[in-house]
Amino acid sequence: MLRSCVSRLRTLAVQRGLPGGAPLPAKDPWSPRVNPGAGRRERAAKPGCVRGDPRSFSSEVMHMDLSLPNPSWSEDMRLLFDQFMKKSEDGSWKHLPSYKSKFTQETEDIKIYFPDAKLMKEKLSQAQLFPRSLEEGLGFEYAMFHNCVEDRTVCIFQGGPYLQGVPGFLHGGAIATMIDATLGTCAVVAIGVAMTASLNISFKRPIPLGSVVVINSQVDKVEGRKLFLSCNIRSVDEKTVYSEATSLFVKLDPKTRLT
Amino acid sequence: MIRRGFQAVIRLGHHRVLPGAPHVLPRLNRTSAFGSSTDSLVSRFCLEKTDLKDYALPNASWCPDMLNLYQEFLEKTKTDGWIKLPSFKSNRDHIQGLKLPFGLAATSDKSDWRIFTRCLQVEGQGYEYVIFFHPSKKKSICLFQPGPYLEGAPGFAHGGSLATMMDETFSKTAYLAGEGLFTLSLNIRFKNLIPVGSLAVLNVDVEKIEDQKLYMSCIAQSRDQQRVYAKSSGVFLQLQLEEELSQ
Numbered sequence: 001m002l003r004s005c006v007s008r009l010r011t012l013a014v015q016r017g018l019p020g021g022a023p024l025p026a027k028d029p030w031s032p033r034v035n036p037g038a039g040r041r042e043r044a045a046k047p048g049c050v051r052g053d054p055r056s057f058s059s060e061v062m063h064m065d066l067s068l069p070n071p072s073w074s075e076d077m078r079l080l081f082d083q084f085m086k087k088s089e090d091g092s093w094k095h096l097p098s099y100k101s102k103f104t105q106e107t108e109d110i111k112i113y114f115p116d117a118k119l120m121k122e123k124l125s126q127a128q129l130f131p132r133s134l135e136e137g138l139g140f141e142y143a144m145f146h147n148c149v150e151d152r153t154v155c156i157f158q159g160g161p162y163l164q165g166v167p168g169f170l171h172g173g174a175i176a177t178m179i180d181a182t183l184g185t186c187a188v189v190a191i192g193v194a195m196t197a198s199l200n201i202s203f204k205r206p207i208p209l210g211s212v213v214v215i216n217s218q219v220d221k222v223e224g225r226k227l228f229l230s231c232n233i234r235s236v237d238e239k240t241v242y243s244e245a246t247s248l249f250v251k252l253d254p255k256t257r258l259t
Numbered sequence: 260m261i262r263r264g265f266q267a268v269i270r271l272g273h274h275r276v277l278p279g280a281p282h283v284l285p286r287l288n289r290t291s292a293f294g295s296s297t298d299s300l301v302s303r304f305c306l307e308k309t310d311l312k313d314y315a316l317p318n319a320s321w322c323p324d325m326l327n328l329y330q331e332f333l334e335k336t337k338t339d340g341w342i343k344l345p346s347f348k349s350n351r352d353h354i355q356g357l358k359l360p361f362g363l364a365a366t367s368d369k370s371d372w373r374i375f376t377r378c379l380q381v382e383g384q385g386y387e388y389v390i391f392f393h394p395s396k397k398k399s400i401c402l403f404q405p406g407p408y409l410e411g412a413p414g415f416a417h418g419g420s421l422a423t424m425m426d427e428t429f430s431k432t433a434y435l436a437g438e439g440l441f442t443l444s445l446n447i448r449f450k451n452l453i454p455v456g457s458l459a460v461l462n463v464d465v466e467k468i469e470d471q472k473l474y475m476s477c478i479a480q481s482r483d484q485q486r487v488y489a490k491s492s493g494v495f496l497q498l499q500l501e502e503e504l505s506q
Binding site for chain 2: 129130131133134138139161162163164165166167168171172173174176177178180181184195196197198199200201202203206209
């Protein structure tokens with residue numbers, strides 16, 4: 001009897017992704033995922049794909065990956081997510097996790113650009129990454145996927161009721177925020193820590209509140225530390241173009257202070 | 260007749276001088292190139308008698324810079340023709356009795372919708388801001404203090420939050436200056452980062468109104484104007500709201 005209990009527990013550990021067990025299979029999106037391998041930063045040892053790896057985090061804080069389905073996601077959103085997860089199975093696409101706060105190794109890297117450590121520590125304790133600071137379903141519900149082969153990032157986005165602009169539609173600023181976040185992710189994956197220098201957005205049609213849209217972004221050109229990116233926002237069936245944007249991101253130079 | 264007209268002017272004069280009194284412009288001529296005049300738009304937008312909570316008022320989270328500049332502009336609402344815009348939880352509250360033209364109106368009317376810039380309601384957490392509008396100069400000033408939940412780079416406001424504040428200020432200015440409703444384009448050049456909890460002053464001007472479009476420019480800088488945070492331009496589409504039919 002003991003032997004069967006132990007084997008059952010081991011199976012459970014595997015299913016729940018506890019240390020020593022394998023991560024949850026992609027087909028079970030409803031359980032919150034905890035990334036294994038706490039504490040150790042995975043340097044860009046993986047060839048090709050993601051160089052500025054946003055996945056690494058510190059061992060002190062447990063994180064919930066917020067770019068996973070939750071009850072507030074609509075049918076459209078869940079279908080799209082599943083489609084992309086399927087595409088990720090062969091390694092050409094990669095799901096990028098997203099956390100509430102930036103207590104990550106990435107923060108350690110960024111700190112050298114902002115040497116005012118004391119001020120930062122105080123602020124960091126209350127800070128939340130802007131697009132993740134609203135409760136489930138009320139604000140930004142999104143997940144990002146990166147295509148390693150074509151070097152582009154796709155974000156599936158569902159805007160909640162607290163993102164209102166003109167009644168019934170998404171606020172232009174909320175759209176700008178998601179464009180900035182998607183282009184920023186695309187830039188970081190391409191060249192590491194980078195900041196927005198300029199954003200140029202053209203709004204074609206208003207986006208209804210609660211609907212799901214797809215943001216396709218790509219790197220157009222690299223000139224030294226400058227990165228030119230563009231993106232468009234389309235409906236799920238790709239027939240409606242809601243917005244188009246171009247931007248310039250700049251790779252941070254460790255020698256230059258930003259403040 | 261002249262005496263009556265003169266008395267009306269004196270009454271107006273008294274009204275403007277009263278300390279602490281909300282500044283309301285009289286309804287002047289209704290006709291303009293596009294629908295309603297700025298003054299009628301302002302008086303409808305700035306509901307005086309209302310139970311709605313106005314979020315554009317000082318609270319404990321406002322930094323000293325913000326409080327001081329707020330007081331300065333409050334004085335200007337009495338003497339220089341500036342108006343402090345109220346800020347309600349939802350844009351729907353600002354346009355009571357009006358609706359989007361047929362075909363654009365939302366099919367479901369959910370009461371839990373909130374305007375994005377008032378999505379975080381704990382004082383000091385998200386957007387702390389107030390907009391002052393000058394009807395005849397067609398310009399606005401927005402005092403903006405980003406909270407810790409608007410973070411991007413550690414200790415600094417997310418680029419998207421400044422883009423949002425610029426879009427929001429453009430939006431209110433466009434609406435009151437000429438019934439601008441939807442953003443057509445936004446072009447932002449970021450220069451410096453805004454530290455979380457500090458004051459950024461956004462100056463918006465209407466450059467021109469042409470072909471059913473409003474063109475505006477904005478510069479966001481520190482209070483002493485020594486540090487420019489970003490410059491932007493925005494174009495809005497003019498679209499007249501319709502009266503809601505009473506049921």
